[in-house]
Amino acid sequence: MTEPTIAASRPKPRRTPFQQLELDTRLLGMVAAFVILCIGFNILTDGRFLTPRNIFNLTIQTVSVAIMACGMVFVIVNRHIDLSVGALLATCSAIMAMTQTEILPDMMGLGLNHPMTGVITIIVGLIAGTMIGAFQGWMIGYLTIPAFIVTLGGFLVWRNVAWFLTNGQTIGPLDPVFLIFGGTNGTLGSTASWIIGAVLALAAVAGMWSSRRAKLSHDFPVKPVWAEAVLSALAVAVIMGFIWVLNSYLIPERRLERMFEDRGEIMPEGYTEAYGLPVSVFVLIAVAICMTIVAKRTRLGRYIFATGGNPDAAELSGINTRLLTVKIFAIMGALCALSAVVASARLANHTNDIGTLDELRVIAAAVIGGTALSGGAGTIFGAILGALIMQSLQSGMAMIGTPTPYQNIVVGAVLVLAVFLDILYRKRMGAK
């Protein structure tokens, strides 16, 4: 909790607890569970699960829920809940769909495929999401209506505001710039992916060593150099390994040919190109890093955790817990809007049922990722891992041909089991 390591956002183990570094055995356990899950599915699917192609798809499918799960961590850590995120996503998606297909091209006269359409649309969506979130936060913080009720109401309201705005119709095709955030249609290619990977790896290593230097300058105990070196190497390996996997997924030849044709060129013989890092995954990584920094290195984050740990203590320390609630739900709303961008761009359309049941997936991801419903504990990294575990379960079972009802039964059972294991774990740690 106090380790100010930045850039904890890669979906593989890091920050291993050597010696008496008490915390994060829990996180290690989750990573282990995830690895076992992946290997298990890989065996059951004759090696189809851990192919670059499937990993690529898995990450793209996880992004929308994972982005919202980051916000849900703050909400739950602060002892609230948000049942409206799926519906809020739908409203943001509807607003953005209307903005880019009707309001901007026709009413504002930008015409079709104007380069600014996508940008303006996303800004409009983010503002809408933030304001709706802040409004719900205001009702919770200042009017002291329980978050459960406000967001349960919001669940009905925003789902149907979306329906009302679009008359229930599917809206599309969406703006080409906007579609870049969807996944397959917006990838960075291998060179840019390698560069981003290298920057992230450098940042992770620099973060670790600068925190070590800060500790040394105050004569605090630090980990032995070899431990830091091993951790740094591990971080670099995980980040670069992830990029390598994504860069190994080549764009199908037919699709490449079409891309060249669109540009009026002919594809050279034997030409290959990789997808690389999807823009949506890059957005998720950016969100995860920002939210982790907010959680660990800013007053806002410190107050969220303090309030979750002891609301009275926070209040008596002069923290404005009401305004804090508004801020938390505003962040949640903004992240719902961002998820709406990713989700609708992935489908290339706004559909009336977009984000249905997402609230439950998001809460489940946060909770599986170690966010305690009693408040005060949770990590962004854990929530993303939770989202990844849920998505892996779902697509893994789909790949081995598990009938849909069984899939949902298993996911439900896993959620309950995960929380039970968490309770056992906390009891054991508390009893020490």
Added chain:
Amino acid sequence: MNTPLVEMRNMSISFGGIHAVDDVSVDLYPGEVVGLLGHNGAGKSTLIKMLSGAYTPDSGEIYINGEKAFIQSPRDARKYNIETIYQTLALADNLDAASNLFLGRELVTPLGFIDDAAMEAETRKIMARLNPNFQKFNAPVSALSGGQRQSVAIARAVYFDARILIMDEPTAALGPQETKMVAELIEQLKKEGIGIFLIDHDVHQVMNLCDRASVMKNGQLVGTVNVADVTDDELLGMIILGKAPGEQSGP
């Protein structure tokens, strides 16, 4: 006679028709410890929460150093250098000692990020002074003993230059050794000219630590006495019977 550090005049507050505190006046001088005594529910904590900003009084006035003070929130109280150590310790259990010590007043780097290393360094410094045995700087305070938690709470008040310190049963959860430590600490704070309100229902504790004692019963002030002028039994009588033993004296 010099000006009192704190003067609370005719304080009243009620909750749902019940007069939790009814027309109570108390005062506190620099370098003095005033005990607030009474049964559970006598109104001691409620009275003091009006000074610390947790409650806003229905009526009554507070003077700090002879000037009228307006205390609407804990933040206001801090402006007057009033620090409170609550019975429930008001610590966020999930955070470590340094985070709790600086809660609401974090040290930040020039870029505005929380400077955990600097806060831990300051915490180590002050703990070395107050409780040299304290070592668990990186554990959440839920992992600390009662005495260790108490020392974090006291460190917090001392670090931020409290002039007026409110202690709500500071030794209730402590063993003999730790109680002694708190007593020594109170002596030290007195020497620095800090005024302390000590809320307790242990008469012996008050006789040992305080200069004066104000006794409350059913939300009303029974009386204020010099501890040196009364016996344990007389004080106990005030608490139980709600009657002053004749004289009411100031310092």
